[in-house]
Structure formats: C-alpha cells, structure tokens
Amino acid sequence: MWKITKTESIPIYQQIIALMEDYIEVGKLLPGDRIPAERELATMLNVNRSTLSKALDELSARGIITRKQGSGTRISEDKWGVFTGQKTNWRHYVSQGSFLQATPYMDKMKQLLHESPDGVIDLASGELPVQLIPKISTPALSWQTFLAEEGSEDIAGYQPLKETIRDMIARNHDVQTNLDQIFITSGAQQALFLITQCLLTSGDAIAIESPSYFYALSIFQSAGLRIYALPMDENGVKLDELEQLYRKHRIKMVFVNPTFQNPTSLTMGIKRREALVKLCAKIQVPIVEDDPYSMLSFTDYSMPPLLKKLDPDNVLYIGSLSKIMGSTTRIGWLLGPAAVVTRLAEARKEMDFGLSIFPQVLANHVLNDADFEYHISWLRQTLQKQRDLLIACLPEGLKYHVPQGGFHLWCQLPSDKNWTSRSFDIFLEHKLLVMPAFLFGIKEPAIRLTFTRLNEEDSSEFRWRLRDIIMKLNAE
The missing domain is CATH 1.10.10.10 (Winged helix-like DNA-binding domain superfamily/Winged helix DNA-binding domain)
Structure with a gap:
C-alpha cells in the first residue's frame, strides 16, 4: 500500500x-x-x-x-479550524469541489438505500415524507396571472409574500419588521450561502454550535471560512467558551439554531438567550439565528423569545417552509437590517440566482389558506405521536432528552468502548439508517434519530434491530 x-x-x-x-x-x-x-x-x-x-x-x-x-x-475526522481558502487544488477540482464533499459513511447510506430500499429503516432523513406534507389545494391561476404578479416583485422578493411573513412573525413571535427588512430566499440554505459569500471574507473565523447540522454543510468551507466549535450544555451555547473563541480566533459571526436544535432538539433558555445577545453586542459579533422548527412545538407552553426579538439590530433571522411543507417548497426568508437585505438581494441578482415568482405566489396562497393552521396543528400532533412511538422502541439503558418539538431525538450509546467513525458501521450492517455524532462535529457515542418516517409497521422491526445492535456493542 x-x-x-x-x-x-x-x-x-x-x-x-x-x-x-x-x-x-x-x-x-x-x-x-x-x-x-x-x-x-x-x-x-x-x-x-x-x-x-x-x-x-x-x-x-x-x-x-x-x-x-x-x-x-x-x-x-473533523474540519474544526481548517482553512480551505488558501489555495486552489486544481488536481481534485472536479472530484473534490467544496460542494461535493461527502463522508464515506453518507456514501454507504446512499448505496444501502439504492441497493435494498425495502429492507432499510430510515431514521436519518431530516425531510418530511409525502404523507405529512399539507393537503392544501393550489389556486387555479393562469399564465397571465403569474406574469401580472411580477409587477409586485422586487429584488428582495414578492411583496404580498413579504407582507404575509411580516404579519406571521408579528403574530407568532411578537417581532415587528418592516418590508424592506425581509428577504425571500430559495430556502434557508440560500440565505446561509449569501451570508457566507457577501458578509464574510475568506479566512474569517466563525463559531457554530457543537454538535450542529451546520457542521455538515459545505458552504462554510467553500467560502474559505474557518469554523470553530461552540460547546453547549442543556441551556444552549456556553458563553465563556464563546468569549475564549473570540479572544483566540477573532470570531466574526456566530451561527445558532436555538429552538429545537438540530441534532439535539434542545431549546436555549431565555436567560442564556439574553446573555448571548448581550455578549455578542458587546464584542460586536453578529448572530445568525436559524429557526426551522419553532412552529412544531408539542406543548402549549410559550416559547422563549427569538434572539431577533431580543436584539433586532444584531441578529439575522432565517425561517423556512421546508420543515412544514416539504423540502421541495424551497421558500425561506431572512430578516435583517435593510442595508443587509439590499446587499444580499443585489448579490443574488448579480449571481443570477433570481427567485421564480411561481413558488412565491403559491407559498403566499398556502400561508393564507384557511386550512394552514389546521395542518400545523395536525402535523404537531402527528409528530408527537411518532416521537412517542420511537421512544417506546428504545431499549433500557440508553440516555436521551425527550424532544418537545421538531423532528429529532438525540440518543447516547454505551460509552465504555473506544468509538471511531467506523464503529457506526454496525448500524449499516443491520440496515438501520441513523446520523452518527461525528457527522455533527463531535466524537461521541451518540446518534440522531429522526422520527418523521417511523410508522407502526416498521417500529417492531426497528426495536429488534436496535436491541441487537446494543447487545453486540455491550458484548464487545
């Protein structure tokens, strides 16, 4: 060799x-x-x-x-602190471009799904299955109608949709926003991409939660950014760690998912939120608040205020319809200072990433449909039942936090062995798709289990496969 x-x-x-x-x-x-x-x-x-x-x-x-x-x-095994923007490696330009980075484990999962789709139990996919997407009829609109609606669109998005989102954010989160502070995007990832490309510079350091799904995104390294782990506890990111990162690496931006965080499903407490925005304002570091799950709370308790509400000027807020209407919706929004919205919108126009009027008109119709609130209520109840079904399948001895919303359950595995990325191949051998902790930037015996696709038919088989895996792990 x-x-x-x-x-x-x-x-x-x-x-x-x-x-x-x-x-x-x-x-x-x-x-x-x-x-x-x-x-x-x-x-x-x-x-x-x-x-x-x-x-x-x-x-x-x-x-x-x-x-x-x-x-x-x-x-x-990780990419914490790695700076990939120093030089272009033309030798691997085609095969290893920044947006094509995939881990061997993810490749194995894709191969397994392709080879034996009927035998696989998928608790890895973070997308809604078809049966959970809202059954809301679309309006009968002519081609001329769509063309006429283009007159209601500027570079930041379709005006009626921006008005709908402004009213929805005010109603749900008590956050008051002007229309020139709203930017309609092709999903949350386009908003993240534009932030990294337009507001940061190659070589800049950013902090993201650890663990975090942000870690799996290639957009940060494609922009030449250095990412640093911001450890968490049960109340959210640790502020003393953020201060140390800032002093050591001159962090330029902080990315967080404070409500039903992916992958842990933890929600940052109000005191920690207040302290976070206060600290970031003090050190003049902007916060990007990604919020895909706040509509999917399983309780009637009031949610902590958005970071955007606590500090409107220093927080860029990103929302999306993909977790409630399916990933193909491709509609998201960014709330920020008007100057930032204009900068990002102009950059998108220069990149020819213009957003089609069609999904915007349809999204506006769905959000204003009388059945939309009913669908959200039904989706919450359905996801809560599937969460309970998943928990009922878990063998004794596993440690987990019961999620109060969202899609995911974070589960700690037996830790009395030396875990490597290859250790998780045992799940693939049992045709059980899960998301190991190393995919989220931490080297721990933990997995993310997504319950959106679990059903009664698969639950019994899932129970036996997982118990067999745990028994084998304990026997090693």
Missing part, C-alpha cells in the same frame, strides 16, 4: 502528499484511520525522514491529518 513511483519532475514530498490524498479520495484511508509511525512509514516509502516530515507537516497544516503525541498520526 505504501509505495510511490519516484519521478524527478515532482519533489518527493509532494508525491507523498498526492499518495495520501489519493488514498483518502478512493476510500483506502478513512477518517480516524491511523497511519504508520514516522520512522516505519519512511522505511516503507523508501524516503528519508526529513522528506516525510515535510510532507506530513503540510498535510497537517491543511487539516488532512492530525498529529498528537501519544496517539500517533491519524486521518482527520
């Missing part, structure tokens, strides 16, 4: 780097794999140690490997 064909036209240390990158690309080396000790590897490659050390130093600087005294050198 460890062999290079030396050529005089390329420095030997660069050939070693290329060999390692090739092995990672084809799956011969996986995240967490340990490579031989330096002296042993130099002998296997038939190179001197100084040449090998130079190659390893560059691989380490790129974040491809991690070197720790006592534990050896391993292929990196």
